[in-house]
Amino acid sequence: MTQAISDDQFNAKTDEGITLTDFWAPWCGPCRMQSPIVDELAEEMDDVEFYKMNVDDEPKTAQSFGIMSIPTLLIKKDGEVVEKLVGYHDKARLTEILNQYK
Known part of the structure; x- marks a missing residue:
């Protein structure tokens, strides 16, 4: 399940394991596709x-x-940013990227 988080929660929620954070806005068309x-x-x-x-x-x-652009997907492993993906990415590509860090 995808959880909405706030600025105050970000570091605590993304400091352990593999995390993907989707930075988006409701008015953004590509965000609605992602x-x-x-x-x-x-x-x-x-x-x-x-x-x-x-x-x-x-x-x-x-x-x-x-x-500066959305959607941006930020992938962290144990609190370190390992990928910053800007724009729309399909499911196969995201799966491939995430599997690299397991």
Whole structure:
């Protein structure tokens, strides 16, 4: 399941294991295309935690990572950023990327 998180929760939630955070906004068309794919992966991958951050409501974390375009997917392993993916990515590509870090 994909969880919505806030700026205040980000570090604590993404400090352990493999995490993918989807930075998005409701007005963003590509974000609306990316979101169902992230949700599908969250249902299929038990060993990855999936989060979403609305950049309009929670701008601090996006700014701290220099996120200027959305959707941006930030993948962390044990608290370290290992991938920063900008734009739409299909399910097969995201699965391939996430499997690298298992």
